[in-house]
Structures are given as C-alpha cells and as structure tokens.
Amino acid sequence: MSDSTILAARNLTKEFRGFFAVSDVDLSVIRGSIHALIGPNGAGKTTCFNLLTKFLSPTRGTITYNGKDITSYSPADIARLGLVRSFQISAVFPNMTAMENVRIALQRARGDSFDFWRSDKTLRQYDHRAEELLHEVGLEQFAETPAEELSYGRKRALEIATTLALDPEMLLLDEPMAGMTQEDIERISSLIRRVAKDRTVLMVEHNLSVVSDLSDRITVLARGQVLAEGTYDEVSKDERVVEAYIGSGHD
Numbered sequence: 001m002s003d004s005t006i007l008a009a010r011n012l013t014k015e016f017r018g019f020f021a022v023s024d025v026d027l028s029v030i031r032g033s034i035h036a037l038i039g040p041n042g043a044g045k046t047t048c049f050n051l052l053t054k055f056l057s058p059t060r061g062t063i064t065y066n067g068k069d070i071t072s073y074s075p076a077d078i079a080r081l082g083l084v085r086s087f088q089i090s091a092v093f094p095n096m097t098a099m100e101n102v103r104i105a106l107q108r109a110r111g112d113s114f115d116f117w118r119s120d121k122t123l124r125q126y127d128h129r130a131e132e133l134l135h136e137v138g139l140e141q142f143a144e145t146p147a148e149e150l151s152y153g154r155k156r157a158l159e160i161a162t163t164l165a166l167d168p169e170m171l172l173l174d175e176p177m178a179g180m181t182q183e184d185i186e187r188i189s190s191l192i193r194r195v196a197k198d199r200t201v202l203m204v205e206h207n208l209s210v211v212s213d214l215s216d217r218i219t220v221l222a223r224g225q226v227l228a229e230g231t232y233d234e235v236s237k238d239e240r241v242v243e244a245y246i247g248s249g250h251d
C-alpha cells in the first residue's frame with residue numbers, strides 16, 4: 001500500500017446466510033480524492049459502505065486506515081481516528097436552531113455532552129467554531145432558524161456541518177443526493193467539493209451525473225464484486241459496466 005492510500009480494503013467479504021452480498025472486494029482510496037462507489041441496485045454498495053464504516057463486521061478481509069488495521073474497530077473508534085460517517089438527517093434535532101445543532105455536535109465531539117442542558121456558558125464557548133462551520137456549509141444566514149424549517153437540501157448541509165464538527169480527515173457519505181431537488185443537488189455538490197478541498201471523501205451515490213461531476217475515482221460494484229475502477233470516463237466506457245447497468249434495468 002502506498003503512502004497516498006488513506007483507506008484500503010482487501011478481500012472484503014460479507015456473507016448473509018450463504019449469500020455473498022460483498023465478495024472479495026479490494027478498494028484503495030487515495031488521500032485527498034473524492035471517490036465514489038456505484039453500481040446497479042443490489043450490487044452491494046450499502047453493505048460495502050457499512051463494512052467500511054464499521055456498522056457491519058466483515059465475514060473476512062481487512063480494512064486499513066492510514067496503514068492501521070481497523071478491521072475490528074467500532075464506528076466510535078474509527079471516528080476518533082478521523083474517519084467519520086455522515087449521519088442521516090434524523091440525527092439533527094428539529095426544534096433546535098442550526099446554530100444550536102452545530103454547537104451540540106461540537107460539544108459532543110469534545111466529550112462533554114452531559115451538562116449541556118444546564119450550562120449556557122459551556123455552549124457559548126463553541127460559538128465561534130459553530131459560526132465557522134455554518135459558514136463552511138453555506139448556512140450562516142440560517143443560524144437562528146430551527147432545523148425543521150430548513151429545506152431538505154439545507155438540512156443535509158446542516159447534517160454535514162454536524163459531521164464536520166468531529167473534525168474528520170475522511171468523510172463517508174451515504175447517498176448524499178437522495179431525495180434532493182435539482183437546486184439542492186447543485187448546492188450539495190458544491191458543498192462536497194468545498195469540504196473535500198482538505199479532506200478525503202468516499203460516497204455511495206446513485207446520481208451518475210453527480211458522480212461524474214464530483215469524483216476523481218470510481219469503483220463499480222456488481223453482484224458484490226468490483227467490476228471496474230477508474231475515472232468516470234474510463235468506467236463509463238467499460239462494456240461490462242454498461243451491461244451491468246442495462247441488465248439491471250437501472251435508469
């Protein structure tokens with residue numbers, strides 16, 4: 001493994017009662033890149049993502065992060081190493097403002113989550129960083145807006161801000177464009193590009209135009225195996241990839 005590899009999987013396999021959802025997958029993510037995991041429905045993307053984020057344990061195979069074997073680590077262990085999965089929108093507190101949500105995420109990241117009800121002063125110390133994070137995701141004008149009043153795209157931006165509060169070196173995004181309008185897609189795309197400037201991003205994404213627009217490298221899965229890997233141009237010209245998508249009836 002070269003120094004430029006930040007996350008690597010070797011022979012990653014997940015068997016569910018005799019069915020191999022992911023089978024001998026090798027994957028290398030280059031530091032500083034945006035890497036997409038794509039493939040037709042049922043290809044094993046979510047399973048692979050859950051293995052890499054440690055939400056599932058592999059049947060066999062290894063995962064290394066910055067050269068360290070993290071195969072047996074928990075999601076919390078890898079988050080401490082800087083490998084952070086972006087949580088779903090439900091992780092955002094709807095009644096709290098955007099600012100309060102980011103402050104609480106910062107507070108949790110520092111590990112002092114239990115007195116946050118009581119101490120206003122404790123929360124205030126995170127204000128400056130919270131403002132920076134809201135600015136980074138383009139939500140500075142919405143600081144005082146309750147999360148539930150934000151558009152779907154802006155909720156996703158807020159959710160990314162709460163993930164950035166953990167100061168990730170590498171961000172794992174699960175279908176960041178799911179359920180988005182075209183306007184939201186453009187906003188979240190430029191947000192991902194911005195946050196990826198000094199971080200590595202791995203994402204599972206169905207929207208191929210987003211994948212082609214954002215990704216430096218793409219791994220195509222089909223039937224639990226790696227079918228192709230390369231730039232969008234390379235993989236989209238690969239006949240096996242075209243066939244796998246057509247065969248699956250993917251639109």
Ligand SMILES: Nc1ncnc2c1ncn2[C@@H]1O[C@H](COP(=O)(O)OP(=O)(O)OP(=O)(O)O)[C@@H](O)[C@H]1O
Nearest residue numbers: 016019020021039040041042043044045046047048
């Ligand atoms: N917990 C499980 N138990 C049994 N089979 C599973 C389980 N999780 C996933 N599978 C099977 O593994 C295969 C791959 O599923 P997975 O969700 O990883 O694919 P995917 O590429 O993310 O698909 P989609 O694009 O439809 O979300 C599917 O056939 C699925 O039914």
